[in-house]
Amino acid sequence: MTRGFLPLLALVVTAGVAALAWETEGFRVVTSAGARQLDIERRPRPLPDVRLFDQDGHAFSLGDYKGRPVLVDFIYTRCPTICSALGDDFHRVMDLASGSGSGPQIDLLSISFDPVNDDREALKLYGDRYGATAPHWRIAAPADASGLAALLQSFGVVVIPDGMGGFIHNSAVYLVDAHGRLARLLDPDAPPQLLAQQAVKASVP
Amino acid sequence: MNNNGRLLLIAGAWLILWLRPLRIALEGDMAVHMTVQVPLLIGLGLLLAVSIRGQEPHWLAEADWLGIPGIILVIFGTSFWMLPRALDSAVADPWFDAIKFLSLPLLVGLPLGLSWRRMPPLGRAFIWANFIPKLGAIGGLYLAAPTRLCAYYRLDQQATAGWTLIVIAVALGTLWFIAAFVGWPPQHAAARPPSRDTGSKPGPPLLALPPPYASSR
Amino acid sequence: MTIQAVQTRGGISARAAVLAYVVVCGLVLLLMMVFGLLMRLTQAQWIDIQPDLFYVIMTMHGAGMVGIAGLCGATVMWYFVRRHVPVTTGIFVANLVFFLIGALLILGSGFIGGFGAAWTFLFPLPAHSGDLWSANAAAAYMFGLLFIGVGFLLLHLDIARGILSVYGGLGAALGVKQAFGLAPESEGPPPAVAASTMALIVNILGILLGAAVLVITLVNLYVPSFAFNALAAKNMIFFFGHVFINATIYMAVIAVYEILPVYTHRAWKTNQAFYLAWVLSTVFVLIVYPHHLLMDFAMPTWALVLGQVVSWLSGLPVLLVTAFGALTNVYRSGIKWNTAAGLVFVGAAGWAIGVIPAIADGTIEVNSFMHNTQWVPGHFHTYLLLGTIAMFLGFLTHITPRSNNAWAPTGFWLYVVGGSIFVLAFLTAGAASVPRRYAVHLPSWLPYDRVGSIGAALVVVGVLILVVRFLVSVTSAAPEEAGA
Numbered sequence: 001m002t003r004g005f006l007p008l009l010a011l012v013v014t015a016g017v018a019a020l021a022w023e024t025e026g027f028r029v030v031t032s033a034g035a036r037q038l039d040i041e042r043r044p045r046p047l048p049d050v051r052l053f054d055q056d057g058h059a060f061s062l063g064d065y066k067g068r069p070v071l072v073d074f075i076y077t078r079c080p081t082i083c084s085a086l087g088d089d090f091h092r093v094m095d096l097a098s099g100s101g102s103g104p105q106i107d108l109l110s111i112s113f114d115p116v117n118d119d120r121e122a123l124k125l126y127g128d129r130y131g132a133t134a135p136h137w138r139i140a141a142p143a144d145a146s147g148l149a150a151l152l153q154s155f156g157v158v159v160i161p162d163g164m165g166g167f168i169h170n171s172a173v174y175l176v177d178a179h180g181r182l183a184r185l186l187d188p189d190a191p192p193q194l195l196a197q198q199a200v201k202a203s204v205p
Numbered sequence: 206m207n208n209n210g211r212l213l214l215i216a217g218a219w220l221i222l223w224l225r226p227l228r229i230a231l232e233g234d235m236a237v238h239m240t241v242q243v244p245l246l247i248g249l250g251l252l253l254a255v256s257i258r259g260q261e262p263h264w265l266a267e268a269d270w271l272g273i274p275g276i277i278l279v280i281f282g283t284s285f286w287m288l289p290r291a292l293d294s295a296v297a298d299p300w301f302d303a304i305k306f307l308s309l310p311l312l313v314g315l316p317l318g319l320s321w322r323r324m325p326p327l328g329r330a331f332i333w334a335n336f337i338p339k340l341g342a343i344g345g346l347y348l349a350a351p352t353r354l355c356a357y358y359r360l361d362q363q364a365t366a367g368w369t370l371i372v373i374a375v376a377l378g379t380l381w382f383i384a385a386f387v388g389w390p391p392q393h394a395a396a397r398p399p400s401r402d403t404g405s406k407p408g409p410p411l412l413a414l415p416p417p418y419a420s421s422r
Numbered sequence: 423m424t425i426q427a428v429q430t431r432g433g434i435s436a437r438a439a440v441l442a443y444v445v446v447c448g449l450v451l452l453l454m455m456v457f458g459l460l461m462r463l464t465q466a467q468w469i470d471i472q473p474d475l476f477y478v479i480m481t482m483h484g485a486g487m488v489g490i491a492g493l494c495g496a497t498v499m500w501y502f503v504r505r506h507v508p509v510t511t512g513i514f515v516a517n518l519v520f521f522l523i524g525a526l527l528i529l530g531s532g533f534i535g536g537f538g539a540a541w542t543f544l545f546p547l548p549a550h551s552g553d554l555w556s557a558n559a560a561a562a563y564m565f566g567l568l569f570i571g572v573g574f575l576l577l578h579l580d581i582a583r584g585i586l587s588v589y590g591g592l593g594a595a596l597g598v599k600q601a602f603g604l605a606p607e608s609e610g611p612p613p614a615v616a617a618s619t620m621a622l623i624v625n626i627l628g629i630l631l632g633a634a635v636l637v638i639t640l641v642n643l644y645v646p647s648f649a650f651n652a653l654a655a656k657n658m659i660f661f662f663g664h665v666f667i668n669a670t671i672y673m674a675v676i677a678v679y680e681i682l683p684v685y686t687h688r689a690w691k692t693n694q695a696f697y698l699a700w701v702l703s704t705v706f707v708l709i710v711y712p713h714h715l716l717m718d719f720a721m722p723t724w725a726l727v728l729g730q731v732v733s734w735l736s737g738l739p740v741l742l743v744t745a746f747g748a749l750t751n752v753y754r755s756g757i758k759w760n761t762a763a764g765l766v767f768v769g770a771a772g773w774a775i776g777v778i779p780a781i782a783d784g785t786i787e788v789n790s791f792m793h794n795t796q797w798v799p800g801h802f803h804t805y806l807l808l809g810t811i812a813m814f815l816g817f818l819t820h821i822t823p824r825s826n827n828a829w830a831p832t833g834f835w836l837y838v839v840g841g842s843i844f845v846l847a848f849l850t851a852g853a854a855s856v857p858r859r860y861a862v863h864l865p866s867w868l869p870y871d872r873v874g875s876i877g878a879a880l881v882v883v884g885v886l887i888l889v890v891r892f893l894v895s896v897t898s899a900a901p902e903e904a905g906a
């Protein structure tokens with residue numbers, strides 16, 4: 001062993017472990033989705049008060065939900081895969097939430113990120129397909145492009161083209177708490193009962 | 206090529222890789238990002254090491270015993286940029302990408318070029334023998350992942366990246382084996398086998414070791 | 423040059439290192455044999471061990487025996503190859519240290535963590551324990567194997583480095599040119615070098631694939647949704663497992679090449695057939711592993727046919743040159759038989775006989791009937807107990823000081839007779855369709871288990887005598903040698 005070997009080794013190992021620990025949030029996440037989830041759970045994130053319009057053409061804003069928790073998902077109405085599964089799930093959640101009678105009511109909000117194709121007609125068709133009725137379950141689109149960008153940014157939604165005219169997006173169900181903050185990311189693959197249960201549980205302060 | 210020319214070449218190549226259209230093209234696909242852009246950046250660091258070899262501070266060369274600290278730095282650097290989250294961030298955020306553009310040449314390629322020469326053959330072989338299966342295993346895990354690991358890449362791109370890593374691992378392993386089998390690079394010791402010495406001396410050797418190999422040189 | 427510096431400053435002498443290996447091998451071997459005896463006694467219903475503990479013991483016995491067979495082979499190989507190429511004592515010692523750490527982790531995973539997924543840790547079983555063991559226990563087992571793998575990797579790479587520095591390439595050290603008549607037989611490498619080269623080629627490749635599948639299994643333990651293709655994982659595991667356990671005998675056989683000539687006063691003949699046999703066996707050992715998957719209908723047919731055909735050929739080349747070589751070396755040599763020569767000769771014979779049940783089981787038609795019977799443990803215990811371990815015990819006896827000891831022949835005969843009874847009990851039970859995995863053990867199967875238990879007990883006593891004799895001789899010889 002030479003002079004300076006052990007200090008240099010210690011420096012390299014410390015720096016290396018520190019860099020890996022930093023990037024993995026203390027060896028808890030390796031993907032950006034995992035990091036986002038962890039971050040949101042630790043610090044619920046305030047959301048921009050973006051203006052939207054729903055399937056009936058009514059304008060509203062995210063801020064209007066204050067005082068009531070709301071489950072949000074991101075869709076595009078031509079989506080053949082995950083969005084239709086999400087649509088079915090939301091339908092079941094709505095049934096479960098309205099059937100429970102007591103406890104905090106959950107509202108549902110599906111936001112389209114495809115303003116080119118998703119006009120009011122398309123939103124209405126999508127809503128009818130899954131039995132969505134405003135205001136308890138709104139199918140909505142942002143009123144303008146800057147609002148869409150702000151929404152995607154604050155929810156951390158990444159949309160990339162799938163190479164076949166559609167989109168691929170990181171799918172999750174987002175729970176916005178009664179203070180209007182993004183509070184939890186829920187697994188879209190979980191059964192609707194669990195989704196509703198988690199949402200109700202998480203929305204109680 | 207003289208040293209200044211080489212340094213100029215490295216800087217020029219680095220800047221070209223940083224050009225936005227090329228960056229977007231190379232980072233647009235997961236496999237290209239991992240197996241073209243990242244190795245190119247490491248390669249620039251290796252070239253840099255060739256240029257400054259022998260000019261590094263004496264204490265550093267001394268402290269880098271058998272090249273171990275340098276190679277461990279390389280292992281950490283490559284591990285970091287194999288994290289799906291790091292790849293994602295590099296695509297999403299130009300500042301994070303700048304960290305990649307600096308760290309891969311300076312903290313991976315450069316120490317690799319400097320420390321590899323200090324490492325004894327056994328150490329080099331050990332690094333190869335660990336690198337190859339881990340590369341293949343990571344490729345296998347990309348194929349096995351239930352969801353997309355990177356938000357910026359499609360599932361089919363992830364699968365392509367996985368297969369690419371497996372193919373590279375198999376190719377490297379095969380080349381390594383062939384090199385050892387035929388003997389490349391040629392060993393400087395006499396490649397002539399020593400004279401035969403079997404049919405040992407009679408009698409049980411009472412706990413004595415057989416005589417060790419003694420080089421004829 | 424750095425290597426030499428490490429070697430001289432390492433402190434521990436080559437002789438002490440070999441002694442440490444032999445002591446560890448002897449003691450761990452005995453412990454694992456006792457585990458095996460306990461399992462046979464349980465099957466004979468002479469003692470009562472609950473199934474969960476039985477599977478832990480079976481896992482420990484399997485992993486421990488495979489590991490210790492590797493260590494026994496490595497001891498023999500290093501001791502003799504050191505005569506022909508420069509090797510590093512420090513690396514040899516490091517392998518033993520890695521082995522002991524790995525062994526502790528594995529024992530802890532079993533007896534503390536309850537890990538009992540068999541030594542083959544078939545993916546994804548470690549992650550589906552039914553609450554019998556935790557993910558951490560399974561991980562301890564995987565890390566144990568990784569530690570042992572790292573040690574063996576270092577050892578093989580060091581020997582490869584030494585071989586390359588003398589012979590230039592592994593092909594030359596294997597005698598490829600001699601095998602195909604391109605160079606004179608007299609210039610070929612000595613048997614110890616050819617055998618070591620073969621063993622390190624296959625073992626390094628085996629360890630590389632083993633390490634990859636261990637990493638994948640570890641990830642799967644903690645993130646079960648990473649569902650790696652189970653058939654691919656099984657292929658990797660059996661490639662690694664087959665190669666590693668086969669390499670133990672190809673390392674240990676060096677004892678036959680080096681020890682028999684000492685007592686017959688004749689050099690071991692190396693001719694073109696000898697080198698060709700080693701080259702062919704290198705290839706065969708690498709491609710024969712699909713015969714472990716003959717019951718996996720999802721495997722492509724060509725792979726299974728390859729496994730069947732190659733398993734008829736696999737062991738044969740080296741086996742034939744070794745058995746024939748041993749016979750010609752002994753024939754009319756005027757050898758004075760002693761325990762060491764007898765044991766290595768038994769090793770060559772045990773290996774030769776063990777090939778018969780192996781070829782039977784490697785045949786698809788037979789395999790569908792026999793593979794779930796005790797024929798299979800019968801087959802590999804013949805190879806390992808009467809082959810590899812006999813060769814190692816011959817080596818141990820060979821280097822035991824003061825070999826004029828009345829107890830050695832007793833140990834030898836207990837071992838050989840007990841070992842034969844033990845493997846024959848397995849083989850006849852297999853021929854009578856006694857399963858090796860069962861929910862209900864029929865009373866009519868008990869006689870096989872009881873005869874096998876008696877054989878196993880005799881083996882344990884025989885090995886105990888040989889090992890104790892070695893320990894006593896070494897401890898009493900040490901002061902004299904220190905004084906000399």
